[in-house]
Amino acid sequence: MINFQYSRANNVADAVRQIAAHPNARFIAGGTNLIDLMKEEVERPSRLIDITHLPLKGVEETAEGGLRIGALVPNSDLAYHPLVAQRYPVLASAILAGASAQLRNMASTGGNLLQRTRCSYFYDTATPCNKRTPGSGCSALTGLNRMHAILGAGDACIATHPSDMCVALAALEAKVHVAGPKGERSIAFADFHRLPGDTPERDTNLGADEIITAIELPAEGFAKNHTYLKIRDRLSYAFALVSVAAALEVDGDTIKEARLALGGVAHKPWRDLRVEASMRGRPAKRETFMQAADELLRDAKGRAHNAFKIELARRAIVRALTQAAHGTPQSQACKKIR
């Protein structure tokens, strides 16, 4: 870790002012990813601006019947919040599928969105990485790429976004509220994270001078028919090979609304709106789910070590949609997949 200056922000306007005055500074909240990256010297900020004293710790109901979650709410508090557990169980489940109890106690809601990929080449400063050092090349293309992307990747970067929480937020169509020097704005969740394209160094569309203040959930939480199914190398405390957040609204046997988001397969939580639209009006059964999986994965591309993920994703999608349709969501304590 290199030496750095440290300051505290007293309010959101002060935080925005401080980041504008120190372009090489970083905000710090939970620190679970940033401090680790600083120890590896992947991140070398000149200053840390401590935002943990900002008043962004509340969970409030909105006039539209949704929830507004302060950016500093710890992941564990959010997962166990009664309104989240009751009305947005797919979000609670996704959060509890990620990290460890200690890390969830530390990590903030806003920070979860901004965590960086766990691609081992991104972490290894001795190897080329376009995300860490733009223009240096992608070591994963010809290296060990078992954990890497099968959708939406290019030759510049095949890293995946590591979050579980974000996969559920994508399925729920959350909004991200941010503040910057020009005031406040909100970003649809689908537009928050980016595909790598030619600029894999940019993970999100958040401005360098902006700060996340809250996440807003719409009223519809799909509490009846949902699941978060995470497939990984060990049963707990591991990043996803493939994960699926599935949420359905069914009328009798007919799908009225379908949401399907995948983690571990792309540079951002992956949704395909055409696939979701094609499920509406069709029976909530295996044939529909298999067609949806085939269509979603039509352009999937495997590399030397991760081609298995295409079939794994296909099966995980069908299983997750089946769990959602049956109202039998995946337990995050008992890992038996039913």
Add this chain to the structure above:
Amino acid sequence: MAQTRAAQPVRQTIPAPNKISLSLTVNGVESKLELAPWTTLLDALRDHLDLTGTKKGCDHGQCGACTVLVDGRRINSCLTLAVMKDGATITTIEGLAKDGALHPLQQAFIDHDAFQCGYCTSGQICSAAGLIAEGKAKTPEEIRELMSGNICRCGAYPNIVAAIQQAMERS
């Protein structure tokens, strides 16, 4: 496969800041410290307060050996900057026994032979104290899931789960 070595950006020289004054109440004792901002809570405990019961394992939040309770919540002290915990109340393994009597978790770990080398044990016990306070784990399955942030390379897991169950029943 020729791979060119990544160009490393020239290191900026950042002037060393003045040390920052902070106060921590650790195991009931308030301490005033003057620390550089990059001092982790783990290093503050071990190197500045001589509380070496909290262990440094991976130093990356992956093993749980550094687990302590901050304001009653279990966290990884290796990924926490001490300056960010100014004013906090911290409990480490050294603070669990009361008046010479072992904490129920310490006794249970002995009763169930829940360790071999012992390096992970202080983190396991602090984590288990956090787990019991959270009140979310009831079954052995749930204990295993919510203790997954603590690695035991000796593989004493069945005995660790049994020890935690015993302490949970008696708490």
